[in-house]
Amino acid sequence: MFVCTVVGQVWSTQKDATLEGLRLLVVRPYTRGGDASAETMVAVDPIGAGTGERVLVVTGRAARHAIGRGQDIGFQTAIVGIVDGMELENGERVGQVAAMDRPGAS
Amino acid sequence: MFVCTVVGQVWSTQKDATLEGLRLLVVRPYTRGGDASAETMVAVDPIGAGTGERVLVVTGRAARHAIGRGQDIGFQTAIVGIVDGMELENGERVGQVAAMDRPGAS
Amino acid sequence: MFVCTVVGQVWSTQKDATLEGLRLLVVRPYTRGGDASAETMVAVDPIGAGTGERVLVVTGRAARHAIGRGQDIGFQTAIVGIVDGMELENGERVGQVAAMDRPGAS
Amino acid sequence: MFVCTVVGQVWSTQKDATLEGLRLLVVRPYTRGGDASAETMVAVDPIGAGTGERVLVVTGRAARHAIGRGQDIGFQTAIVGIVDGMELENGERVGQVAAMDRPGAS
Amino acid sequence: MFVCTVVGQVWSTQKDATLEGLRLLVVRPYTRGGDASAETMVAVDPIGAGTGERVLVVTGRAARHAIGRGQDIGFQTAIVGIVDGMELENGERVGQVAAMDRPGAS
Numbered sequence: 001m002f003v004c005t006v007v008g009q010v011w012s013t014q015k016d017a018t019l020e021g022l023r024l025l026v027v028r029p030y031t032r033g034g035d036a037s038a039e040t041m042v043a044v045d046p047i048g049a050g051t052g053e054r055v056l057v058v059t060g061r062a063a064r065h066a067i068g069r070g071q072d073i074g075f076q077t078a079i080v081g082i083v084d085g086m087e088l089e090n091g092e093r094v095g096q097v098a099a100m101d102r103p104g105a106s
Numbered sequence: 107m108f109v110c111t112v113v114g115q116v117w118s119t120q121k122d123a124t125l126e127g128l129r130l131l132v133v134r135p136y137t138r139g140g141d142a143s144a145e146t147m148v149a150v151d152p153i154g155a156g157t158g159e160r161v162l163v164v165t166g167r168a169a170r171h172a173i174g175r176g177q178d179i180g181f182q183t184a185i186v187g188i189v190d191g192m193e194l195e196n197g198e199r200v201g202q203v204a205a206m207d208r209p210g211a212s
Numbered sequence: 213m214f215v216c217t218v219v220g221q222v223w224s225t226q227k228d229a230t231l232e233g234l235r236l237l238v239v240r241p242y243t244r245g246g247d248a249s250a251e252t253m254v255a256v257d258p259i260g261a262g263t264g265e266r267v268l269v270v271t272g273r274a275a276r277h278a279i280g281r282g283q284d285i286g287f288q289t290a291i292v293g294i295v296d297g298m299e300l301e302n303g304e305r306v307g308q309v310a311a312m313d314r315p316g317a318s
Numbered sequence: 319m320f321v322c323t324v325v326g327q328v329w330s331t332q333k334d335a336t337l338e339g340l341r342l343l344v345v346r347p348y349t350r351g352g353d354a355s356a357e358t359m360v361a362v363d364p365i366g367a368g369t370g371e372r373v374l375v376v377t378g379r380a381a382r383h384a385i386g387r388g389q390d391i392g393f394q395t396a397i398v399g400i401v402d403g404m405e406l407e408n409g410e411r412v413g414q415v416a417a418m419d420r421p422g423a424s
Numbered sequence: 425m426f427v428c429t430v431v432g433q434v435w436s437t438q439k440d441a442t443l444e445g446l447r448l449l450v451v452r453p454y455t456r457g458g459d460a461s462a463e464t465m466v467a468v469d470p471i472g473a474g475t476g477e478r479v480l481v482v483t484g485r486a487a488r489h490a491i492g493r494g495q496d497i498g499f500q501t502a503i504v505g506i507v508d509g510m511e512l513e514n515g516e517r518v519g520q521v522a523a524m525d526r527p528g529a530s
Contacts, residue, residue, distance in 0.1 A: 015187030081227030114406035121399030293439030300432035326512035333505030
C-alpha cells in the first residue's frame with residue numbers, strides 16, 4: 001500500500017467490459033520529502049477523490065476487493081482511502097493531523 | 107495498472123502453447139512530463155492497439171481475465187483499454203479530453 | 213519481506229470499511245549502509261511499533277494473514293515483526309545483536 | 319512479461335527438491351535503445367534458449383504453468399518463448415522481423 | 425527469482441507467530457558486473473546459507489512452499505538454493521562452475 005497524490009484522470013471508451021463506469025485516476029507515489037516520483041499508476045476510484053488529494057492505493061486482490069465486482073475483473077489497482085493527515089519523523093505534516101483524535105479515524 | 111505507450115511488437119514461434127495466436131506488443135510506462143522510462147514490458151493485446159497509442163496495461167490475474175483463456179496460461183501482462191484522453195494537474199493533455207463527456211467513457 | 217524503518221503515521225476517515233480501526237504506519241525500506249531510500253510504503257501495524265523502530269514488512273497474502281481479517285480485505289502491506297538486532301557483513305550493527313542468543317528469537 | 323536477454327547460467331546442488339533437473343538461466347531485461355539494465359533475474363528454461371538470445375520471461379502463476387510441475391513449487395520465474403524478431407518505433411529491429419509473416423508466429 | 429548474496433542476519437522476538445524458529449537472512453540482489461545493488465530483502469533460510477554465499481531467492485507462493493508451513497503464514501520471501509557456480513557472457517565466473525558437470529546439479 002502506498003500514499004499517492006492524485007495528479008489527473010484518464011478516459012477510455014474501448015476497454016475491457018469489466019471496467020465500464022469506473023473512474024480512472026492517475027496517481028503518483030509519495031516519496032521522502034515530498035520529492036514526487038516520476039512514476040505514475042492508474043487507480044480505480046470508488047471513493048471520489050479529487051486532483052491534489054493524498055490517497056491510499058492498493059494493488060492485486062486488495063484492489064479487486066475494494067472495487068466490489070468480484071475477483072474476475074480486468075483491473076488491479078484501486079484507491080481505498082483519502083488521507084486526512086500524515087505526520088513524519090522529519091516534522092513534515094500533511095493535511096489535518098488533528099484527524100488523529102477524530103473518532104473512527106485510524 | 108499503468109498508462110503505457112505502445113512502442114513496438116515482438117514475434118515468437120517457439121513458445122508456450124497457451125500463447126498461440128496472441129498479439130505481443132512492447133509497451134513503455136508513462137512517466138511524469140512524458141519523460142519516457144527506459145523500462146519496457148511485453149503485453150498481450152486483445153483490443154488492437156497501434157504503435158504510438160496510449161493504453162491501459164495490467165498484470166497478474168487481471169491480465170489473465172482480459173485474455174480470456176482461463177487462469178492456467180503462460181502469460182501475465184495484457185492491454186485492457188485504449189486511452190482516449192488524459193488530463194494532468196500540470197496542464198498536460200493527451201488525446202481527446204473531450205472524451206470525458208462521451209457516453210460510455212469513464 | 214523487507215527491513216523498514218517506521219518514519220510516520222497516516223490517518224484516514226473516508227476509507228474502505230475493512231480498514232476500520234487499523235493503525236497505518238509510513239515505513240521506508242532499509243538500504244545498504246543505512247542510506248535510506250526515498251521510497252515509502254504504508255503498512256498496517258498489528259504489533260505496536262513506534263517511530264524510528266526497525267520492522268519486518270510483508271505484502272500480499274502474508275500481509276492479509278498478519279492482519280487476521282481474512283483474505284477479502286482492502287489491504288496488502290503489514291508489519292509482522294519488530295527487529296531486535298541486525299548484523300551485516302560490513303560490520304554494521306543495529307539494535308541489540310545479543311538478541312541472537314535470546315530464547316525465542318530467530 | 320518482459321523481453322530479456324540470456325546472459326548466463328547458474329548451478330545449484332543444494333536446493334528445494336522441486337527444482338531438481340531444471341535449467342536455470344540468468345536473464346537481463348531489455349531496456350530502451352538496448353541500454354541493458356544492471357538488474358538480473360534467474361529464470362527456469364523449459365525451451366532450450368542459448369546465451370545471447372532474446373526471450374520472453376514471466377513470473378508468478380504464469381511461470382508455474384510454464385514449468386508444468388503444478389502450483390506447489392519453489393519457483394516463480396520462467397522463459398515462455400524465444401523471440402524471433404522485435405520491431406520498435408525508433409526503427410530498432412532485432413532478429414528476423416520477417417518472422418512476422420511466418421504461419422504460427424504471433 | 426533472483427541470485428542474491430547473503431549480507432547479514434536479523435533477529436526479532438516480537439513477531440507474527442508463524443515466524444517462530446525461522447532463520448532470517450538479509451540478502452542483496454546480484455546486479456551486472458557484481459556492482460551490488462543498494463536494495464536489500466529479508467529471506468527465510470530453510471537451507472543453512474552463510475554470509476557471503478550466493479543464493480537463489482523467491483517470493484510469494486514459491487517462498488511459502490519452500491518454508492513448508494502451508495500458505496497461511498506471515499512470510500513471503502525464502503532462499504530455495506545455494507549457488508555452486510554462475511557463468512556469465514562477460515566471462516565473469518562465480519564459485520565452482522565445474523559444478524555444471526556434477527550429477528544432480530542443474
